[in-house]
Amino acid sequence: MNMILFRYIVKQFALIFLAVLFALTAIIMLFDVIELLRNASKQEGISFFDVGVLALLKSPQMIHMILPFVVLIAGLIFFFKFSRSSELIIMRAVGLSVWNFIVPLVMFIAIIGVFDITIFNPIAAMTARRYERMEERLNMTHSTPFAWSEEGFWLRDVRAKEVLVIRASRVRQDGHDVVLDNVSVFELDHQDSFRRQSEAPKGILQGGLLTLENAFVIDSVAETGRAVGRLLFNTDLNLDRILEKFDEPQTMSFWRFPRFIRFLKESGFVAAAHEMYWHELIAFPVFLVAMLLISAVFALPPTSRQGKVLMRVLLAILSGFLLYFLSRITNVLGQSNSLPMVLAAWGPALIVIPLCLSALLHLEDG
Numbered sequence: 001m002n003m004i005l006f007r008y009i010v011k012q013f014a015l016i017f018l019a020v021l022f023a024l025t026a027i028i029m030l031f032d033v034i035e036l037l038r039n040a041s042k043q044e045g046i047s048f049f050d051v052g053v054l055a056l057l058k059s060p061q062m063i064h065m066i067l068p069f070v071v072l073i074a075g076l077i078f079f080f081k082f083s084r085s086s087e088l089i090i091m092r093a094v095g096l097s098v099w100n101f102i103v104p105l106v107m108f109i110a111i112i113g114v115f116d117i118t119i120f121n122p123i124a125a126m127t128a129r130r131y132e133r134m135e136e137r138l139n140m141t142h143s144t145p146f147a148w149s150e151e152g153f154w155l156r157d158v159r160a161k162e163v164l165v166i167r168a169s170r171v172r173q174d175g176h177d178v179v180l181d182n183v184s185v186f187e188l189d190h191q192d193s194f195r196r197q198s199e200a201p202k203g204i205l206q207g208g209l210l211t212l213e214n215a216f217v218i219d220s221v222a223e224t225g226r227a228v229g230r231l232l233f234n235t236d237l238n239l240d241r242i243l244e245k246f247d248e249p250q251t252m253s254f255w256r257f258p259r260f261i262r263f264l265k266e267s268g269f270v271a272a273a274h275e276m277y278w279h280e281l282i283a284f285p286v287f288l289v290a291m292l293l294i295s296a297v298f299a300l301p302p303t304s305r306q307g308k309v310l311m312r313v314l315l316a317i318l319s320g321f322l323l324y325f326l327s328r329i330t331n332v333l334g335q336s337n338s339l340p341m342v343l344a345a346w347g348p349a350l351i352v353i354p355l356c357l358s359a360l361l362h363l364e365d366g
Contacts (some may be wrong), residue, residue, distance in 0.1 A: 009101045010108050017074040028062050029055050057131035060124035068291045072320040075295025083300050109292050113285025122253035157235045163188040178205040210235050249277035272335040279345035290349040293356035294319050
């Protein structure tokens with residue numbers, strides 16, 4: 001009997017959850033398409049198909065952002081439906097408590113949260129990177145100069161007459177300079193045709209100048225290379241442009257965060273934004289559960305007066321937004337080391353969940 005009830009409750013909530021998710025995603029995508037069309041109108045050669053592809057590539061990131069509010073709204077609809085129908089009365093009549101249909105939903109939401117950070121997040125990170133590359137190809141944004149992979153650290157500088165692609169096995173910050181170890185510089189034309197390759201055991205990126213020490217140059221028409229000692233490249237790359245790219249943890253898969261955070265720390269760069277975002281991803285399932293319990297607190301008390309229903313809905317939505325803004329405040333405190341990052345990531349949800357459980361216990365037991 002309990003398993004039948006468990007499956008019924010989860011099925012009913014899942015249908016409402018998917019409907020709310022689809023509706024909110026469609027609304028956000030509509031606004032994204034309008035904004036992209038406005039930006040595309042400033043460029044030539046961008047079709048409506050390109051705009052649609054951009055909106056689709058951006059949607060996974062948006063889904064992750066709105067998921068807490070999807071849980072909140074779906075929970076409100078579900079609990080109001082149960083509290084105002086005979087189903088809740090029948091359950092109570094046969095001796096079932098409020099926990100008999102909250103526990104299955106908590107388990108379902110926790111599974112959704114784990115799925116989001118372990119499987120959906122890598123997909124969203126991949127589509128976010130493709131979104132950025134497509135924006136660059138369509139000249140809708142400035143080129144992003146930084147990339148990181150297991151093979152090393154990559155920089156790209158598009159200049160008036162050529163393109164510089166820089167690879168280094170290791171990068172570290174030294175004051176306002178960037179030091180590159182085992183660096184290679186590939187000089188290409190704007191059709192990506194190879195011109196020259198320069199290699200050096202060490203390079204220094206300082207201001208608008210890249211200096212290679214003990215460089216070795218291989219020309220596109222030469223069969224052998226030659227040593228040239230010191231080699232200088234004018235470039236628009238600098239420490240600030242590299243750090244700008246570091247501030248985008250949303251484009252990285254959940255599974256790559258530990259290695260990338262270690263890479264940043266070893267290189268002397270600030271890893272606070274990425275480390276804080278990683279902790280928030282780990283705490284995300286608990287944050288979703290807190291949103292669900294907020295909806296239960298405000299929707300389960302039975303009432304037949306329309307005014308009270310609207311007031312409860314407004315209070316629930318307001319409470320959800322307050323929890324979200326509290327998490328943003330603790331995020332800033334965590335990045336500035338004013339709070340331990342673990343406490344900053346888990347604190348808001350772990351404060352709200354006991355309060356909601358206390359309210360539900362009072363509702364159930366009087």
